[in-house]
Amino acid sequence: MSYALFLGCMIPLRLPYMETAARKVLDLLGVELLDMPNASCCGDPISFQSLDRETWLAIAARNLCIAEEMGKDILTLCSGCYETLKTANVTLKRERPLREEVNRILSEVGREFKGTIEVKNLLEVLQEIGAEKVRSFVTRPLKGLRVATHYGCHLVRPSDVLNFDDPMRPVIFDRFIELTGAESVSYQKKMLCCGAGLRMVDTKKALRLVEMKLGYVEEAGADCMAVLCPYCMLQYDVMQRMVRHRDGGKYNIPVFYYPELLCLSMGVPPEELGLRFHRTSPESVLKKIGLNSPPSIS
Amino acid sequence: MEEMPEELRVLIKEKVYFCYQCGACVGSCPTARAIPEYNPRKMMEGLILGEWREILSGDLIWLCTLCHTCYEVCPQGVGISHIIIELRNLATKEGMAPEGFLDSAKQMAATGYVAPITGAVERTRKQLGLPEIKVIDTGEIKKIMELMRFRSVLEDESG
Ligand code: SF4
Ligand code: SF4
Numbered sequence: 349m350s351y352a353l354f355l356g357c358m359i360p361l362r363l364p365y366m367e368t369a370a371r372k373v374l375d376l377l378g379v380e381l382l383d384m385p386n387a388s389c390c391g392d393p394i395s396f397q398s399l400d401r402e403t404w405l406a407i408a409a410r411n412l413c414i415a416e417e418m419g420k421d422i423l424t425l426c427s428g429c430y431e432t433l434k435t436a437n438v439t440l441k442r443e444r445p446l447r448e449e450v451n452r453i454l455s456e457v458g459r460e461f462k463g464t465i466e467v468k469n470l471l472e473v474l475q476e477i478g479a480e481k482v483r484s485f486v487t488r489p490l491k492g493l494r495v496a497t498h499y500g501c502h503l504v505r506p507s508d509v510l511n512f513d514d515p516m517r518p519v520i521f522d523r524f525i526e527l528t529g530a531e532s533v534s535y536q537k538k539m540l541c542c543g544a545g546l547r548m549v550d551t552k553k554a555l556r557l558v559e560m561k562l563g564y565v566e567e568a569g570a571d572c573m574a575v576l577c578p579y580c581m582l583q584y585d586v587m588q589r590m591v592r593h594r595d596g597g598k599y600n601i602p603v604f605y606y607p608e609l610l611c612l613s614m615g616v617p618p619e620e621l622g623l624r625f626h627r628t629s630p631e632s633v634l635k636k637i638g639l640n641s642p643p644s645i646s
Numbered sequence: 647m648e649e650m651p652e653e654l655r656v657l658i659k660e661k662v663y664f665c666y667q668c669g670a671c672v673g674s675c676p677t678a679r680a681i682p683e684y685n686p687r688k689m690m691e692g693l694i695l696g697e698w699r700e701i702l703s704g705d706l707i708w709l710c711t712l713c714h715t716c717y718e719v720c721p722q723g724v725g726i727s728h729i730i731i732e733l734r735n736l737a738t739k740e741g742m743a744p745e746g747f748l749d750s751a752k753q754m755a756a757t758g759y760v761a762p763i764t765g766a767v768e769r770t771r772k773q774l775g776l777p778e779i780k781v782i783d784t785g786e787i788k789k790i791m792e793l794m795r796f797r798s799v800l801e802d803e804s805g
Binding site: 357358360361362364365367368371383385386387388389392393394395396397398399400401402403406407410453454456457459501505506507515516539540541543544545546548549550553554556557560622625 | 676677679680681705708709710711712713714715717718719727731732734735738743744746747748750751754758759760761762763764767770771773774775776779780782783784785786787789790791793794796
């Protein structure tokens, strides 16, 4: 099993520890990850789409062409990349005139969108491997750990294009959390956006959304949050630190990228993951699952 | 901008007019939760009542997170998030896009990524046992932006 790995920008350039965890878990599961030569940023679903939707689609299509040339489906590690690349893939397959327009542009750079591959998020790839097979790798079940899943908007919406899970009441991520032996707790306003899209214009107000979410997570008595997207990670892990500093110590909720939890459940030593780069210490969770915590940088 | 742009006229006629002002979009909107003066229902009302210029040149359209919740919950299929994208595209053509949005496009033209490649991240990647960041040949990206008449957005770049 092999995929064209689409890394994007945020994970490799801002939160590379997320890449470490994803690569490790996929390696354990026997998935081969192939580099995409000259792939750029996906085209960012917020900034680029807002400035000019057609340019956004064309840049995404160029990235799709690279995987088409490799003859491989794309695996995205970031939900922003997932929305962009999947939207472009589905839309250009569906809408002929738009596809012709985009191909006219692409022909000038020697490429052509053919519509021969699929774009998958990490959970889809795990589904393809098979949940039972993934579970069979779990050697250190995260028994007793109460996890609040945050799906993130761009994984499930707009649903007519992404068609991955229910857009307002999704379940797939929760099942994958439970497969590690942890418990997925329900909490209020589970689908509330992390607010990353607001950061570009008003970071302070984006902070309000972070604070609200953390409040609901704490109220539910969760030990930690789990996310699937670097933007959500930045919001809840890094911005939580800001909330904490301003509120004098309120909220100390560790946040994990799902592959990190999977790695821990599969016996990967915590020091092999970049947990020390988290800005909200994961120590309480490691203790709860009986592991020593690596030294923190914060 | 005197005349209503054609794209907007079509969108209002085919989508916005179906809004029956139920407010479901407002109830589920994260930005409305964080910023009370942001109200997608009122935005649709304004478009129906012909206040498109004020809306297009105002700050509010840039506060949407594009979470697409309104798109999913609207009983009338108005598709607000897509209308906001169209409004932002039009405002961009008029030179009204906020700095933060334009910055990422400039960064993209320069490096192919929207985040900068810093020495610090290179070091971190090494510590994490990750491969080096590949420098991208941005020729194709720049050409695509140019051909898409995206230059107006990148004026500073092209000089
Ligand atoms: S949910 Fe739809 S119909 Fe209701 S106010 Fe919002 S846009 Fe109008
Ligand atoms: S897409 Fe924008 S307007 Fe719609 S619910 Fe999300 S933030 Fe609100």
